[in-house]
Amino acid sequence: MALSTGRPAAPRLIETPSLSDQVRNILLEALTSGLLRPGDRINEAELARVLGISRNPIREAVSGLAQRGFLVSAPRRGHFLRHFTQQDVDDVFSFRICVESFAIRQGVPLMTQNDHKDLRGIVDRMIVAAQARRLSDLRQEDISLHRRICQLSRNRQTLRAHEGIDTEVQMLIAFVDLDHETPMETALAHLPIVEAMATGDIGRSVEAMENHLRATWKHVLEVYEQAGLRKTGNLRAPST
Structure with missing residues (x-):
């Protein structure tokens, strides 16, 4: 042509x-x-x-x-x-709470019924993955839910901020494996967030998200401390 x-x-x-x-x-x-x-x-x-x-x-x-x-x-x-220090964990999760709470405050007033249906669909897929013990699928849907909430804020800077720490969050949680929860508990832990957002109650939605993230933050710190989490950022490469 x-x-x-x-x-x-x-x-x-x-x-x-x-x-x-x-x-x-x-x-x-x-x-x-x-x-x-x-x-x-x-x-x-x-x-x-x-x-x-x-x-x-x-x-x-x-x-x-x-x-x-x-x-x-x-x-x-x-x-x-890299090894993570306690300061690394605190920095990542405190910033994540700020970003995702802000995303909810901006996003909830703009969300449509289809948006809420989309969020509930992600949680439903998490539940199905948990029932089948498809842990990789469960993890991917977990990531998708938090990212989608940031997308629904309609604020590009919010999404960029979330993406900027997303890899570190996944690295932290991958080491912990969240073995204090069953796969189903992990999936159902997200249900109060989407249910609160569906009511349009911003305060309740922010509280549900913060409770979820603070619980994860607390457990990550516990596991890292049990594993000998170092207080400094110096590399301690394993001996050969």
Whole structure:
């Protein structure tokens, strides 16, 4: 097909992730699913072998994750999944409460019946996943619910702020595994939030969200302290 000028039409470009982007996504999934644990070393040579690619895109991906603070470098040792301090946990969860409470305050007056139906549908899918013990699906629906609430605020900065800490939140919870709850308890813990939002009561909705996040925050701290949570941010790479 030609343009009106008679010149050949420009080819339609299809954006595909680079190799380094694909490696980054693989590593992020490992970081946020608990496959990699705090202090674990990123074995670049093994990763290159498993993926069947050179080490260059792996180095690029690892370097990018280190720049974002998810990995730390030890001289002549390589890169390790970061340890979290108590201050890290407190910073992440206190900010998350601010962001998601603000999202509710902005979003509830704007929400339609379809929006509430959408939120309840996410919780229903969490319950189904919990019944089937599909823990990965349960985790993804959990993430989707909190992100959707921020989207419904119709405030792009709120969504950006949420996305900015989302990976750290997932890393923290992946280490804890929330083993104080059954999968069904995890799913049902979100029901009071969407039920409160459906009433249009902003105060009740904010309270439900804050109660949920504070309970998670408290348990994350308990588990990290039991595991010897360090009070400093210095890297303590595992001995070889």
